[in-house]
Amino acid sequence: MIQDIAPHRLDNSFKNIKAGGNSVVFTFAGGNLLVCDGEDGGIALPTMEQIAANLSAGLDVENAIYAFSIDDEPMFLLPQRELKGKIPKNMEYINMRNLSGKTDRWVPLAAVTAGHLDHWYREHRYCGCCGAVSGFSVRERAKVCPECGNVQYPRISPVIMAAVTDGDRLLVTRYAGRPYKGLALIAGFVEIGESIEEALKREVMEEVGLHVENLRYFGSQPWGFSDSLISGFFADLDGDGTIQLDRDELAEAVWLSRDELPPQAVDISITAAMIEAFRKGEM
Numbered sequence: 001m002i003q004d005i006a007p008h009r010l011d012n013s014f015k016n017i018k019a020g021g022n023s024v025v026f027t028f029a030g031g032n033l034l035v036c037d038g039e040d041g042g043i044a045l046p047t048m049e050q051i052a053a054n055l056s057a058g059l060d061v062e063n064a065i066y067a068f069s070i071d072d073e074p075m076f077l078l079p080q081r082e083l084k085g086k087i088p089k090n091m092e093y094i095n096m097r098n099l100s101g102k103t104d105r106w107v108p109l110a111a112v113t114a115g116h117l118d119h120w121y122r123e124h125r126y127c128g129c130c131g132a133v134s135g136f137s138v139r140e141r142a143k144v145c146p147e148c149g150n151v152q153y154p155r156i157s158p159v160i161m162a163a164v165t166d167g168d169r170l171l172v173t174r175y176a177g178r179p180y181k182g183l184a185l186i187a188g189f190v191e192i193g194e195s196i197e198e199a200l201k202r203e204v205m206e207e208v209g210l211h212v213e214n215l216r217y218f219g220s221q222p223w224g225f226s227d228s229l230i231s232g233f234f235a236d237l238d239g240d241g242t243i244q245l246d247r248d249e250l251a252e253a254v255w256l257s258r259d260e261l262p263p264q265a266v267d268i269s270i271t272a273a274m275i276e277a278f279r280k281g282e283m
Contacts, residue, residue: 077117157227207249
């Protein structure tokens with residue numbers, strides 16, 4: 001899965017440090033990441049120095065925000081507004097979902113995690129209580145209001161994922177109205193006042209009209225694309241397996257046997273890892 005980057009390591013502990021010219025930086029335009037040419041025709045992340053050298057306007061390293069470290073190398077966010085609407089020469093923005101296989105193994109996780117932080121920082125420039133411009137904490141990863149003292153922390157939304165099984169069959173879906181058209185599983189956000197287990201049973205009932213039992217934990221995954229943390233479970237069908245499809249959420253939901261499931265690439269998503277584990281008889 002995306003977090004499996006060994007022997008590399010992501011250290012997300014907060015550090016109050018400044019960027020230098022050789023610091024690797026993440027700059028985003030919407031869901032797209034600024035990249036440059038890497039070795040052997042691959043993709044690389046630019047440094048502050050490389051961006052500054054390819055911009056006609058100056059660049060202030062003081063405005064870069066510490067994000068995390070990979071193997072003890074600090075990495076930073078550079079807000080897009082610092083580029084003043086320019087795209088540095090010999091660089092381009094690409095969709096983060098297209099990074100896999102084109103760069104070092106740790107880059108997709110780092111990029112998605114940085115994108116999660118960038119999204120949160122952009123949405124929390126102002127205090128949610130009094131509207132004043134929020135400042136940066138020097139002690140922890142947080143925004144602090146200088147007027148009323150309100151403290152805001154990065155948002156992490158809990159999500160459940162359900163692999164519903166009926167003996168040798170797995171319930172797979174395809175999303176409605178989303179760019180991703182591959183196989184998916186039942187998933188949704190945990191609502192206020194409910195446990196993860198209750199959320200799973202509710203989402204399965206809402207999307208396909210089925211009851212489930214015997215929930216078994218599979219694993220979890222940070223998923224910065226939606227500012228979320230996904231918890232994956234296998235669950236057995238309880239009762240009738242006739243699907244009642246919520247067409248607002250899903251384009252399709254079908255039961256497939258292990259032999260009917262195509263092999264899945266498991267280097268990115270927990271969805272693929274769960275489907276592949278079932279296909280291979282591991283679950």
